[in-house]
Amino acid sequence: MEKIQNQKHTKETLYYSISRMLERASYYGLRALVVLYMVGEILKMERTEALSIYGWFTASLVFSQIVGALFGDLLIGNKKSIIIGGIIQAIGAFSLCIPSTIGLYLGLFLIVLGSGFFTPNIISNFGKTYLNKTKLLDSGFTIFYLAINLGSFLGILLIGYLGEKYGYNIGFVISGILMLISIIPIFLSKEKGLDEIEKNKFSISKRILNILIAFIVVGLFWGLYELSSIRTFDLQLQLSEISTLDIPSYLWQSLNSIFILPISIIAIVLWTYFYSSQFFKLMLGFIFGAISFGILFVIPEVPTEQNTIIYLFSLLFLAISEIHIAPIIHSILTKYSNPKYLAILISLAFLPTKLISLIFGLFNDKLYDNPMLGLKIGIVGMTIIGIGMIGYVIINRKTTYNNV
Template identity: 30%
Template sequence: MSAPISQKHPKGLYVLFFAEMWERFSYYGMRAILLLFLIDNVRGGMGLNAAEGAAIYGLYTASVYLLTLPGGWMADNVLGQKKAIWYGGIIIMLGHIILAVPGGTGIFFLGLVTVALGTGLLKPNISSIVGELYPEGGARRDAAFSIFYMGINLGSVLGITIVGYLGQKINWHIGFGAAAIGMLLGLVVFKLGSAKYLRGFGDVPPAKISTPESAQQTKSNTTLGYGLIVLLIGFLSVLQWTGTIDMTTATGLAQGAGVIIVSVSSFYFLFILVAGGLTPVEKKRVFVLIVFFLAAALFWSGFEQAGSSLQIFAERHTQRSIGTWEMPSSWFQNFNGSFILIFAPVMASLWIFLSSKGLNPSTPVKFALALILLGIGFFVMEMAAKEAVTGSLVSPLFLTFTYLFHTIGELCLSPVGLSSYTKLAPKRYVSQLMGIWFVAASLGNLIAGLFAGNFDENNVQQMPALFNQVTLFSIGFGLLLLVFWKPVKNWMGGIQ
């Protein structure tokens, strides 16, 4: 009989588990009603059309993850991880309080910006501390991230259920206020638990050893870094001047933000490789992180349609009535969190069992499986869309099975990716590269929002083709990664 989980893992993991659970309660709860609030013109929402609402939704969710990059830098160089988590949580709570105020458009967008800033500070650093609890790495760390992932999704289920119901059935702003209470509970858990069980983890920024050679290297790196920033600004200015980026509409701003995210990520990876002072082995590992970044961005671009195109499909094309009661459409997003709670411990145990037998799939193979499962889920949605174009409401089983395939894919990619980034990243860049991991989610969220904006209520015939595009891209990239998994694994330099 195996030992209980509590004997296998340090208690600090559970402090982080519950702190992250409440933070995700606030994030996913608010996200579940965000697009609905933006396009609502009956119950006091903003009354935007689907394209504008989806673009703003994509911009917000992308910003949340994009800001994890400066959030990681702040922890590595100024605050340390614990303070970054604490201050980030306070800022998130203030943002939700602002959203709870029934004010004008300016107040609402101020709240969104505040939540995004706080999440960027908190999100990468709480994941980094989880990795520090397991310096030996291996399957045990992968299992720990799967348990941590259960906390994320327990918060998701609670948030979508409670905030979704309050927002859709009672009042939008009461829903936003409930998200603020969730973040407050997360702050209390972290403050009390970290003092006892996380001593010595993330208290101060990583120590930097200074020698004349390292000082000269730092000076050269800084000069090159400034040069890359100037080059990036120039590149973006040319795109604006030529009309490639159009900032005059929400959709144009979202498209421009996609170019910016790709540019920032590319320049950051270039900076790390050229001026990061990396050894040849570390450079190969960074190349692996780039491959994982691309795979993750593609995965999230499909997966995160849960809150955009799949949310619209649930609201407008899915049978939700049971007798005289109609289920809130936002509750469909709970399938993912519920399936995570069911399958996360199963997958965590599976990785450890396969590892003990020498059969644990390598990380590139797990990423490939995730993308293939994502494609299968969208193939199911393609079938649902073909039925919906006839004008009838479709069975909720289509969305149920789509979320099932997506969830198993998520468990093959997300906790494994979190663990891989903490293992493969050079120690002095770990929080920053954790930020880059979340930037992949940022890009995916932005693409998901733009994709949802293509849903034209006057032309539902195009839905099957839209879902088919995601199916082909996901399965195609997954098969490509499956073909080249051995070279990618070799670049990992022996890290499992």
């Protein structure tokens, strides 16, 4: 670990982070309401039909992001794509106020399309602001990740609460307004031109290898995370009923996000002043992930109230794991890619996650019947990948990542 000299975050970090936080608040708040709206008094859909539509809605985002990235990198520019995406998303949220299935489908289509333009392009533009000071990439993307988690947490609380209390239309309107406000910081930000970015000093083979590792690692992490989450949710339901801790029922579902917030702040401060390689951080992430699942494994299938603290410790280690992996993946892609095609690369990075989740999803019936099996697979998978990352870090221990 070396001390970082003469590198600072800029106001663009603040602008992009605020924009992303508001956009995520809009999106996750709306998402918290949309299934309830579909099965409610206006549309009166069957729950299975509503969940099917919701599934198509979330799955379509992967492909819309590729389309948005292509427009951003090749046709209209990243900044224009962010602004257009934000406007389309806002119109989509407002369209949900139309009390019919036409309003529903139109709204969901526009939200998917707008998010596709917004997401890969804002991540790309954010990353480009750090390409002349790559030792700050990890802390920068952790700030960005903190903004995402803050936005989703506050959006679910605010829009979810107001929508259920005062009517779904109020929630959808607030979602659309937040989306429009999220565009304002983008107008204030300065886009980094390609001629202002220092040329990538790494060999083609090294760049391709590191990008491929990042693609595979991110897919496996979220796939194993999802497999093990079946047991996590099972414990959450049981412990929330028997725990004597004064934790409100609605907060049990957000405990992981609550842990992520302080850990993110610690990581941001540490990584702003001290640099260690991105692959070393990934290694730690998988080690902490294996520890987290290992702690869950010692909790009996039918937990007691005394197991609550053990469960909370597991969530703490899982949050540490997530912070060492989720923002670092984008940091690696930004550092080793051609910045001209960064949004496209970022959009493609969502594919391995979706593909691995689909493959693991084929076994969901067995895992729901036996949640401990998913946990065992998670422990073994995290451990194997962690050992593999240790080997990769050792092989590259003499390599100095000093592309400032």
